[in-house]
Amino acid sequence: MKKWDTAIWILFIAYILFSQGLCVRRYKYSFTDYSGSSYVILDKLYLMMTTSKLEMVKFDSSGNRQWLKTHDFEHPNPSYMLVDQNDNLYLALAVPQDSNALLQDKNTVPQGNNMDSCVIKFDSKGNLLWKRNTRLYVRYLRIADDRLSAIGFNDKKQLATEDFNRSRGLPMHTQSYRDWIGSSDDLFCVDSSGNFFTFVENRSILNKMTSDGNHLWDQEINPYIHCSDLIVDELDHVYLGGYLRTSKDPINDFSSPTAYIVRTTSAGQNTWSKTIEFDDKIDRVNNVTKMVVNKDGCLYAIGEHKSLIQDSESERTPNSWLFLLMLMPDGQTERQILTDLSYEGDFYLDCSGNIVQVKALSWRDTLIVSKYDNTGERQWMAITLSGDRLRFFPLFLVGIVDWFAKQRKKGRVNPFTGVWENPT
Numbered sequence: 001m002k003k004w005d006t007a008i009w010i011l012f013i014a015y016i017l018f019s020q021g022l023c024v025r026r027y028k029y030s031f032t033d034y035s036g037s038s039y040v041i042l043d044k045l046y047l048m049m050t051t052s053k054l055e056m057v058k059f060d061s062s063g064n065r066q067w068l069k070t071h072d073f074e075h076p077n078p079s080y081m082l083v084d085q086n087d088n089l090y091l092a093l094a095v096p097q098d099s100n101a102l103l104q105d106k107n108t109v110p111q112g113n114n115m116d117s118c119v120i121k122f123d124s125k126g127n128l129l130w131k132r133n134t135r136l137y138v139r140y141l142r143i144a145d146d147r148l149s150a151i152g153f154n155d156k157k158q159l160a161t162e163d164f165n166r167s168r169g170l171p172m173h174t175q176s177y178r179d180w181i182g183s184s185d186d187l188f189c190v191d192s193s194g195n196f197f198t199f200v201e202n203r204s205i206l207n208k209m210t211s212d213g214n215h216l217w218d219q220e221i222n223p224y225i226h227c228s229d230l231i232v233d234e235l236d237h238v239y240l241g242g243y244l245r246t247s248k249d250p251i252n253d254f255s256s257p258t259a260y261i262v263r264t265t266s267a268g269q270n271t272w273s274k275t276i277e278f279d280d281k282i283d284r285v286n287n288v289t290k291m292v293v294n295k296d297g298c299l300y301a302i303g304e305h306k307s308l309i310q311d312s313e314s315e316r317t318p319n320s321w322l323f324l325l326m327l328m329p330d331g332q333t334e335r336q337i338l339t340d341l342s343y344e345g346d347f348y349l350d351c352s353g354n355i356v357q358v359k360a361l362s363w364r365d366t367l368i369v370s371k372y373d374n375t376g377e378r379q380w381m382a383i384t385l386s387g388d389r390l391r392f393f394p395l396f397l398v399g400i401v402d403w404f405a406k407q408r409k410k411g412r413v414n415p416f417t418g419v420w421e422n423p424t
Helices: 002-021 387-410
Strands: 023-032 038-046 051-059 065-071 077-083 089-096 115-122 128-134 137-144 147-153 159-165 171-177 187-190 196-200 205-209 215-220 225-232 238-245 255-264 270-276 284-293 299-307 320-327 333-342 346-349 355-361 366-372 378-385
Touching: 023 077, 023 346, 023 355, 038 077, 038 355, 038 366, 077 137, 089 137, 089 147, 115 137, 115 147, 137 187, 187 225, 196 225, 225 284, 238 299, 255 299, 270 320, 284 346, 299 346
Parallel strands: 255 284
Antiparallel strands: 023 038, 038 051, 051 065, 077 089, 089 115, 115 128, 137 147, 147 159, 159 171, 187 196, 196 205, 205 215, 225 238, 238 255, 238 284, 255 270, 284 299, 299 320, 320 333, 346 355, 355 366, 366 378
């Protein structure tokens, strides 16, 4: 038995050494740029070392992988990404100070001083150019000339901005907006002039404020709307998308079957509103989740069409589907499609209304990126597999050898022939 014990220990030590690079990947963030290229950010978690790194992948508009880069940011929590005309990348990132801290949701404002926030610039190949710390939890990045503005919330949960020099990342200007009436959980967007639009959910008010912090106006929107996305187009029209609640009280927020989109002018005047329903609305709920406006003023939107009835026969049966919507500038429906695509993973839109779906199967260490046109037809699908799963083979071999050793000791099996024998 000493030979068997020695073999087991040798294999076990070999497995420990071999599996130092064993990791799983968790999906964190995705983004598409003006050219249709897609970027995916993953948290590469090393199991044996309890550490992680940021992994970034780029796919071109045809689904071909351009590059994959790994950077030393532990437990990354990205909140926003931006690409300039030279294909340089700007990333807002929050990382826990404690490497063992639990991962927080990317839309959650860190409490206390347990998070470090930073703004990072990469070149067009994903190489790190500079990194600058910030006191804000950044929710938005904006480029104006040679200035990069990081917009987010400080430790007092006040809206604030920090400006950096784009070329070198040097701090330029910091400003907080004490008169801002919203909260850190509210949606906001920025127009071409740097003005802020904020939708205050609990009061159903759309607010506009200049980049200098001067309050311009408040406009009450439909009191029943729950807003999931807030955008502004090149003409400073504001769009709110979501669904209509059955109660004004957010606590008793029972979803209705009606998805909802409303457009206002830059002065806050409603120009049109649109409800979206389907024939099976009795046992379904609809929610507009993402919107984009093209250069012609046409609105593309996607949303979730979810069943209220769970399928008890199979847990794999999807209970929510993706729907597509195209509205003309006057609010008339040009296209409304309920697809057979399960609403899984993360969806986002490019400037032409094309849809990109990202699914990361951490238990299989597989990344699936699919692109659909604005009619729902799939254009391509890219599947990225990792070879890290091969590192499980030494552990499997250890288990087999250990099992044979135990059975041989009990006298039940011959480890060389596999023939069962009676115990002596």
